[in-house]
Amino acid sequence: MITRRDVFQAIADPTRRAIIQQIAVEPLNLNSVAEAFDISRQAVSKHIQILTECGLVVITQKGRERFCEAQLGKLNEVTDWVEKSRKHWASRFEKLDNYLSDIQNKP
Template sequence: MITRRDVFQAIADPTRRAIIQKIAHEPLNLNAVAETFDISRQAVSKHIQILTACGLVQITQKGRERFCEARLEQLDEVTTWVEQSRKHWVSRFEKLDNYLKKVQAKDKNDGTI
């Protein structure tokens, strides 16, 4: 049984990010995905299992083939976190910038610069 993983675990690995990017444009069968990587088909399958467990990939059976389809809406969680983090750090850097301007102005007034 595969345990539930989060999206951040999935995108932490460069191979998994490459798989997502590859199938984002169109669903591909497992062999087509595996052919583009210099790792074993079994290793690619393991990455796809992880992507499936976190909801970024959906596997559908069409005849004898299994196709991987990207479910990019799951990346909204990452987008939300990045935006919140960006706002936090922009605010922190603005405060630092203001502090440095005050220190520089004080130094100019004291004649030390």
């Protein structure tokens, strides 16, 4: 069974969000990423694997080192979803405001 991951799964976890923030500044090798967290290197590797599957991280080999590089373009999916949701709820709240005004102004 193949697990399909998306960008929303990637950002659902605070450790993965922290990894994204960390490597957004500059590509880092796996050890440098792992040193910033109070979890095992294996756990950090699993988080990076998920980020890679979601398309938010690319691993490149430079000599004997593997570097993690952020691919932040995939976060546009989140931005688009948030914007659509914001418009939807703004419209719904406006309708609610109008309804409440109507019933308050009725004699």
